[in-house]
Amino acid sequence: MAAARTESIPEGHGRIEDVDVSAEMQDSFLEYAYSVIYSRALPDARDGLKPVQRRILFQMADMGLRPDRGHVKSARVVGEVMGKLHPHGDSAIYDALVRLAQPFALRVPLVDGHGNFGSLDDGPAAARYTEARLAPAALALTENLDEDVVDFIPNYDGQFQQPDVLPAAFPNLLVNGTTGIAVGMATNMAPHNLIEVVAAAIHLLDNPDASTADLMQFVPGPDLPGGGIIVGLDGIREAYETGRGTFRTRAKVSVESLGPRRTGLVVTELPYMVGAERVIEKIKDAVNAKKLTGIADLNDLTDRNHGLRLVIGIKTGFDPNAVLEQLYRLTPLEDSFGINNVALVDGQPQTLGLKPLLRVYLDHRLSVVTRRSSFRLARKQERLHLVEGLLIAILDIDEVIQVIRASDDGEQARTKLMSVFDLSQPQAEYILELRLRRLTRFSRIELETERDALKKEIADLEALLGSDVLLRAQVARELDATAETFGTPRRTLLLNGGPVTPRSRAAAPADLQIADAPCRVFLTATGRLVRAELAPTESADGSGDVTGGVVAPTRRSKHDGIRSAVDATTRGDLGAVTTAGRLVRFSPVDLPSVPANSVQPAAGTRADQYLALPSGEHVVAIVPLSGEIIALGTAQGTVKRVATSELPPGKHEVEIIALKPGDRVVGAGLAPDDDDLVFVTSDAQLLRFGADAVRPQGRAAGGMAGIRLSTGAEVIAFQPAPRDERTVVVTVAGSSQAIAGTDPGSAKVSSFDEFPAKGRATGGVRAQRFVKGEDVLTLAWVGVEPRALAADGAVRQLPAPGAKRDASGQPLEAVVAAVGTVIG
Incomplete structure (x- = not known):
């Protein structure tokens, strides 16, 4: 099929050109599809941004809209981006x-918005009403652009x-995820936790042959901005293996008492990109x-101070859990997310799993650090060249001045x-532009100091560029x-719930059972729960022993204390x-599970979140419920044993345990009669006495005196400890004036046998001698094979064991947030 096309040309020179409409449509469509795929809809796998997002961040950085400066109208940013780049x-x-700028869409927002930037149910205000500037994280994406770290291309x-x-x-790309619909393809990527993704990237950097399963020990799953x-x-x-997969997300719902003989369901977190108004509308429908029975009323108590809170009243006689299952089936309180990791790699759309995504990013960062180091090396070499020339001139400044005065013009003087x-010519030019005040003796000393510093920096940069090991270490540090x-x-809780299968909204929910x-x-030690599957030949005997059937992880793994x-x-x-002195029953059925031969509790979930504890209440121990005796110690020095x-x-x-006002439980564990109970106080006193000195009491009792405290002191650690020659005591001292988490302090590791047993309710013995600047113990632990951890689970180094009971500690290189026993 053909059509006629007449081109607009001067009168008298008209001509008609026959064009094949099929070929024209095909060429035009391909050009359009190419433009959408490469210039609009798909992100680059290296920085995770679509072209418009990249241009916005670059232009805002170019406009100087940093986090420490004021907001400007969004319309101004839009105008600059449209006029110059997009x-x-x-x-x-x-x-x-x-x-x-939306915190519910991005895990780490890149724009700091001021004004109405919308919600999950409503759109934003017009650009003339809102204001924006770069968020701090955006600076990390745009830093060093002036150091030739990436290629620049012309605008349109x-x-x-x-x-x-x-x-x-x-x-x-992994941290914030993205969505996009191109021509013939689409992308839909879930947000993840920055700390976990970086840990996986560093692991892959150190272990290029790591498998996807290895990386999942660090990135167990998405971490959605709204939790859930x-x-x-x-x-x-x-999805992590192939780039495509589906998972189910659920709202976080708790069953609470709303009044006498009245219960309700309280929703505090919703699935990703699901708004409260949409949920309310679907429930009402x-x-x-x-289709939905048992609902008495529905109230939206959401506010800025407390966040999301939907209260669903349950009619008398209805099981809240049964109603919740109906809600999951019929409303957006349960939703599915389909992962489709399509991104541009070297200009080509590719579907990528977790490892390829991290590999593309790491290759990019290695390139960025290499180019930045080369740029800095060249600049420092240029500066060293000028400084050395200036030092030559200062050493014989009188002759330099005479040469310049005897010259007819600048060209002759330079020659x-x-x-x-x-x-050299640059050195001569620099000397001719020299100000007289630089000719003092002090300036010469400054130049010599600068020369020596430049030589050291140049040597460091040359070593970095010449060593792949140093380059990778630098990328890992950054x-x-x-x-x-x-x-x-x-924020998002991960639960094992069986495979994701398509579910009809009209059908009853599938019964996903996990074998007992x-x-x-x-x-x-960092407060996470994980379930390890035992080998088929093993059995759970309820002993609570850490050993037997669980293979020790690598020494660099996280969360293995x-x-x-x-x-x-x-x-x-x-x-x-x-x-709070409570015992909360739970089943491990929904805990993240790992095989016994690859236990890495980094894949675990936060215990407080899993058990839905109130804010400020934390888990100190888990115990079996098979007739054992539990010992508890409190901050005010009370001890109790209860069966x-x-x-x-x-x-x-x-x-x-009935706690006194202001008191709290600091430690607990199984305590048979032949164990010792150990208190450690903030003023470095340790008391050890036999568990048989504390008779078991009823659960309503308040316990008895455990340790006598000095004025102002409190118990910082309590643990039952077996009488084992391998048992050690770890103490960390610091200053009470230091901001928490900033002062590493000093630590020591002593044999438990160094501490003599004393009577219950006495003051104990000194556990560590304070040095200048120290006045408090910040952490203490008693057990076998200690493992020190940072707040994020990274392993920290402890001093060698064998210190005397009342010796001072050795300075730590980094802050220790927790200590636990090594899995093994």
């Missing part, structure tokens, strides 16, 4: 700017230059259609200086620093002892 209309630019009309890609100091719960990890594993003093600065704790098999449950370990069965009951047989059967949570 000729696709203001609405597309503003929509992209808004998404970069060739008048300006723009970066082809941003340096990206963290893996933005991810049910079923099989789809996540598939389902109730009106009589004479180069000839007489054997200088990644670690970025995670330390911008990382936040995980032997397992071992760990509470890590253990506070408690209990043998159980998958669907059995365990108890969690909290700082688990005293606990009422079937009750979810129960008070096991």
Whole structure:
């Protein structure tokens, strides 16, 4: 088929050209598709940004809209981006700017918005009403652009230059995710936790042959901005392997008492990109259609101070858990997320799993650091060359002045200086521009100091560029620093829930059962829970022993310091002892699970979140519920032993010690009569006495005096300790005036046998001598094979064991946040 096309040309010179419409449409469509894929819809795998997002951040950085400066109108940013870099209309630019500022869309927002930037249910205000500036994390994406770290390309009309890609100091594509619909392809990537992604990137940097399973020990799954719960990890594993997969997200819902004989469901977190108004509307529709029964009322109590809070009242006689299952089935309280990791790699769309995504990013960072180091090396070499020339001139300044005065013009002076003093042209030019005040003796000393510093910096840069090991170490250090600065704790709870299968909204929910098999449950020193599958030949005997059947992880792994370990069965009951003196029953069935031969509790979940504890209440130990005796110690020095047989059967949570006002439980554990109980106080006193000195009491009792405290002191650690020659005492001292988490302090490791047993309710003996600047113990621990950890689970180095009981500690290189037992 053909059509006629007449071109507009001067009168008298008209001509008609026959064009094949099929070929014309095909060529035009391909050109359009190419433009959408490469210039609009798909992100670059290196910096994780689409072109419009990259141009917004670059232009805002160029405008100087830093976090320490004031906001400007969003319309001004949109105008600058559209006029200089992105000729696709203001609405597309503003929509992209808004998404970069929405904390519910991005895990780490890149734009700091001021004004109404919308919500999950409502759109943003117009650009003329809102204001914006760069968020601190955006500086990490755009830093060092003036040091030739990336290539620059012309803008659409060739008048300006723009970066082809941003340096990206963290893996933005994985951290913030993205969505995009191109022609014939689409991308949909979930946000992740920055700390976890950086840990995986560093592991891959050190171990290029690491498998996806290895990387999942650091990145167990997405971490959605709004929190919520991810049910079923099989789809996540598939996505990390192949680039495509599906997982289910659920709202975080708790059953609470709303009044006398009245219960309700309280929703505090929703699935990713699901708004409260949408949930309310769907619930009302389902109730009106009589598809949903048991709902008495629905109130939205959300506010700025307390965040999301939807209260769903349950009619009398209805099981809240059964109603919740209906809500999951019929409303957006349960939603699915389909991962489709399509991104541009070397200009080509590719579907990438977790390892390829990290590999592309790391290759980019290695290139950025290499180019930056080369740029700095060249600049420092140029500066050293000028400084050396200036030193030559200062050593014989009288002759330099005479040569200059005897010259007719600057050209002759430069030529004479180069000839007489054997200088290069840049050195001669620099001397001619020299100010007289630089000719003092002090300036000469400064120049010599600068010369020596430049030589050292040049040597360091040459060593860095000449060693792949040093280059990778530098990239790892920068990644670690970025995670330390911008990382936040995980928000989304990961639960094992079986494979994700399509579910009809009209059908009953599938019953996903997990076999009641032997397992071992760990509470890590950093407060996470994980379930380890035992080998088929093993059995759970309830001993709570850490050894047997669990293979030790690598020494560099995170979260492998253990506070408690209990043998159980998958669907059995365990108890969690909290700082509020409660024992909370829980089943490990929904805990993240790992095989026994690859235990890495980094894949665990926060115990406080898993058990839905109130703010400020934490888990101090987990214990079996099989007739054992538990010992508890409090901050005010009280001790108590209580038998688990005293606990009422079937009750979810129960008070096991009556605490005095202001008191809290600091430690707990199983304590048979032949163990010792150990208190350590903030003023460095340690008391050790036999567990048989404390008779078991009823759960309502308040305990008895455990240790006598000095004025102003409190107990910082309490633990039952077996009488084992391998048992050691770890203490860390610091200053009470230092801000928490900033002063590493000093530590020592002593044999438990160094500390004599004393009577209950006495003051104990000194556990560490304070040196200048120290006045308090910040941490103490008693057990076998200690492992010190940072707040994020990174391993810290402790001094060698063998210190005397009352010796002073050795300075630590980094802050120790917790100590636990090595898995092994």
